[in-house]
Amino acid sequence: MPYEYLEHQADIGLEATGATVEEALRDGVTGLLNLLVDVETVEPREEVTVQASAEDAGALFVSLLNAVLATIDLRGMFFREFRITRAEQVNGRWIAEGVLAGEPIDLSRHAVEIEVKAATYGGFLAEQTDRGWRFRCILDI
Amino acid sequence: MSVKAQVRKIHDYLYEIPPQGRMRVPARLFVDERALRELTEQSSQEWNALEQLKNVATLPGIQKAAMAMADIHPGYGFPIGGVAAFDPKEGVISVAGVGFDINCGVRCLRTTLFRKDLEGKEERLADTMYQVIPAGLGSTGELKLSTKEIDQVLREGAHYVVGLGYGRADDLTYIEETGRLPDADPSVVSTTAKQRQLAQVGTLGSGNHYVEVQVVDQVYDAEAAEAYGLELGQIVIMLHTGSRALGHQIGTDYLPFLDKATKKYGIEVPDRELVCAPIESPEGRQYYRAVMAGANCAFANRQVLAHLVREAFWKALQVPDTAIETLYEVAHNTVKFEVHEVDEERRRLLVHRKGSTRAFGPGRPELPERYRAVGQPVLVGGTMGTASYILRGTELGMRETFGTALHGAGRAKSRRAAKKAYPADEIVRRLREQGVIVRAHGKASISEEAPGAYKDVDHVVDVMCNAGIVARVARLRPIICLKG
Numbered sequence: 178m179p180y181e182y183l184e185h186q187a188d189i190g191l192e193a194t195g196a197t198v199e200e201a202l203r204d205g206v207t208g209l210l211n212l213l214v215d216v217e218t219v220e221p222r223e224e225v226t227v228q229a230s231a232e233d234a235g236a237l238f239v240s241l242l243n244a245v246l247a248t249i250d251l252r253g254m255f256f257r258e259f260r261i262t263r264a265e266q267v268n269g270r271w272i273a274e275g276v277l278a279g280e281p282i283d284l285s286r287h288a289v290e291i292e293v294k295a296a297t298y299g300g301f302l303a304e305q306t307d308r309g310w311r312f313r314c315i316l317d318i
Numbered sequence: 319m320s321v322k323a324q325v326r327k328i329h330d331y332l333y334e335i336p337p338q339g340r341m342r343v344p345a346r347l348f349v350d351e352r353a354l355r356e357l358t359e360q361s362s363q364e365w366n367a368l369e370q371l372k373n374v375a376t377l378p379g380i381q382k383a384a385m386a387m388a389d390i391h392p393g394y395g396f397p398i399g400g401v402a403a404f405d406p407k408e409g410v411i412s413v414a415g416v417g418f419d420i421n422c423g424v425r426c427l428r429t430t431l432f433r434k435d436l437e438g439k440e441e442r443l444a445d446t447m448y449q450v451i452p453a454g455l456g457s458t459g460e461l462k463l464s465t466k467e468i469d470q471v472l473r474e475g476a477h478y479v480v481g482l483g484y485g486r487a488d489d490l491t492y493i494e495e496t497g498r499l500p501d502a503d504p505s506v507v508s509t510t511a512k513q514r515q516l517a518q519v520g521t522l523g524s525g526n527h528y529v530e531v532q533v534v535d536q537v538y539d540a541e542a543a544e545a546y547g548l549e550l551g552q553i554v555i556m557l558h559t560g561s562r563a564l565g566h567q568i569g570t571d572y573l574p575f576l577d578k579a580t581k582k583y584g585i586e587v588p589d590r591e592l593v594c595a596p597i598e599s600p601e602g603r604q605y606y607r608a609v610m611a612g613a614n615c616a617f618a619n620r621q622v623l624a625h626l627v628r629e630a631f632w633k634a635l636q637v638p639d640t641a642i643e644t645l646y647e648v649a650h651n652t653v654k655f656e657v658h659e660v661d662e663e664r665r666r667l668l669v670h671r672k673g674s675t676r677a678f679g680p681g682r683p684e685l686p687e688r689y690r691a692v693g694q695p696v697l698v699g700g701t702m703g704t705a706s707y708i709l710r711g712t713e714l715g716m717r718e719t720f721g722t723a724l725h726g727a728g729r730a731k732s733r734r735a736a737k738k739a740y741p742a743d744e745i746v747r748r749l750r751e752q753g754v755i756v757r758a759h760g761k762a763s764i765s766e767e768a769p770g771a772y773k774d775v776d777h778v779v780d781v782m783c784n785a786g787i788v789a790r791v792a793r794l795r796p797i798i799c800l801k802g
Contacts, residue, residue: 182734184732184734184735185365185392185732185733186360186365186367186391186392186729186730186731186732187391187392187393187398187729187732187733188393188394188733189733189734190365213455214455214456231574232574232577232578236574236577239573240574243570246566246570247510247514247563247567247570249456250513250514250518250563251510251513251514253456253458253517255456282456284454284456284457284759287456288760289454289455289456289524289759289760289762290455290760290762291455291524291525291733291760291762291763291766292454292455292523292524292525292802294418294419294525294566294569295418295566295569295570296570297394297395297414297418297573297591298394298395298573298577298589298590298591298593299365299393299394299395299414299589299591300364300365300394300591301589301590301591315365315394315591317394317417317418317419317566318525318733
């Protein structure tokens with residue numbers, strides 16, 4: 178499973194794995210989107226670019242998830258899909274970019290699940306193994 | 319050594335883990351034997367509350383003990399139900415000690431209505447509340463602000479929205495800090511944070527946030543109840559929400575900022591979420607000023623929601639707004655400078671409360687005159703189907719916990735486990751049989767917030783009262799519950 182929700186008594190843990198940083202980040206964002214709303218009720222009619230940067234790859238994971246949460250409020254949109262276009266280290270800083278596809282919020286059609294307040298450094302894990310990357314953090318609900 | 323072997327009993331409702339490893343002070347828990355057993359059993363889990371409490375005890379400048387109230391459960395960084403006070407010179411300020419929902423809290427409104435006044439009108443009132451009060455993910459408020467106006471909200475808190483006609487000036491007297499914290503600085507709050515909030519002032523949110531119409535079904539302390547204006551059978555309203563997206567974004571922005579500061583000042587933290595900065599460092603001061611701004615946003619948000627509750631009562635039942643007064647409002651995700659007695663010396667400390675409520679005892683100058691003789695009202699939210707409580711702060715609480723008490727029942731089951739165990743439709747039906755009407759915007763918030771997902775609130779309150787940290791004033795039973 179590319180992303181997994183982990184048991185936490187009050188909040189939710191999110192873990193994403195992938196052969197590359199890009200894949201793990203993509204799957205983490207997909208996991209987040211699926212937590213917020215039934216993505217089947219959201220049409221991918223408009224695309225929005227999202228960016229994040231951080232000091233290390235694990236912090237980039239948290240930063241990208243938070244950038245997606247901010248984009249939902251700033252654009253007033255829900256998103257169905259996420260495509261990653263860039264994840265790399267430039268001058269010692271990690272940068273990620275991707276494209277979210279969705280539509281303006283319509284509460285008569287979109288089946289909302291739960292609000293995520295933020296991605297935190299709680300339960301933080303970032304590791305590179307023979308099989309690729311693994312990121313993890315606790316989402317504040 | 320197992321965690322169980324580390325724990326020392328002080329009395330039936332207080333246990334302590336003496337300092338070990340890098341702990342600078344003990345970890346203290348206001349729990350009973352049963353709760354302690356559950357906590358030690360859970361200590362093998364990766365994210366557990368005891369480990370988090372011990373981690374807090376390692377932070378520089380922490381005073382007396384890292385403490386947990388009876389509703390303790392795992393959070394991120396700090397446990398929920400935690401309180402930690404720091405010396406301003408040697409201590410730190412931490413994002414995890416406040417959380418992302420800065421100044422999340424509870425407002426209690428008392429009414430001149432009694433249970434019989436609502437008979438047969440509950441459905442109408444529930445439907446009107448559902449229409450009038452924006453709640454749930456993706457909802458927006460009727461108050462649309464410009465970035466300039468948001469700056470006013472951040473500076474003036476509840477005072478600003480009262481000026482716009484939301485609620486009345488007498489509400490402010492009964493809000494912690496009168497609904498406005500000094501030292502708030504909008505210039506250290508990002509544009510993203512402000513823009514996320516433009517349409518979210520006056521929205522409830524989701525998760526454990528709610529508006530509940532309740533009836534007073536027990537009065538334990540006649541003197542305090544009279545001071546609080548409470549009687550048996552009276553209708554009160556509790557609303558629980560925080561600083562919404564603006565607060566979340568302040569936390570998000572300052573997490574990497576304080577991560578950097580932690581490294582810069584060479585502070586060793588056992589969990590990355592505990593990132594912090596010395597209180598008197600430029601970074602620490604800046605985060606403090608941002609948190610104060612976030613806190614003012616939460617005060618304003620609850621003030622607008624209190625106005626909307628009044629509007630719903632008027633629309634549904636023609637109850638005038640003068641029949642609904644603020645009893646008290648107090649928050650449970652805060653960091654503030656307060657004066658406390660430590661080792662018989664009065665000292666100014668920075669107190670972090672994460673999922674714990676300020677519970678000042680009698681005589682404190684911060685309390686409104688009307689309540690000063692009996693102590694501060696402490697608002698404890700239950701769950702959709704169980705009781706809530708109004709307690710009062712005590713002198714013992716001032717000495718033992720920096721004037722802090724529990725904030726709710728405390729979660730017992732994870733959200734996923736609750737979702738599996740409690741289908742939303744069944745919960746709504748069962749609550750209806752118990753006389754509680756539920757209206758929710760998302761089914762997930764019903765299942766995940768089902769009464770069974772929480773600890774027994776009556777028991778948790780018993781523990782804190784038996785420990786003498788708070789005293790019972792009244793118990794409230796829910797009639798209508800509005801969720802996000």
